[in-house]
Amino acid sequence: MGNDEESVREEIIAAIMKGIEIKTSKLIVIAAPYSGDELQKLAKLVGVSLLDGADPVAAASKLRREIAVG
Numbered sequence: 001m002g003n004d005e006e007s008v009r010e011e012i013i014a015a016i017m018k019g020i021e022i023k024t025s026k027l028i029v030i031a032a033p034y035s036g037d038e039l040q041k042l043a044k045l046v047g048v049s050l051l052d053g054a055d056p057v058a059a060a061s062k063l064r065r066e067i068a069v070g
Helices: 005-021 038-046 056-069
Strands: 028-031 049-052
Touching: 005 028, 005 038, 028 056, 038 049, 049 056
Parallel strands: 028 049
Antiparallel strands: none
């Protein structure tokens, strides 16, 4: 999404908040860079999975697991 956490923070929050609008399926947001757990807590609060996209291979693996779990 961007080069530093400050420049993408609002975009990540907006993507997470889309989870409130989507009721038929689980929203998965892959974002980078972000740190700390406050965005993760917000995601869980609205029923969204937030995956760290800094490592594309790890993100793909986590995405496969999220899809399998449903």
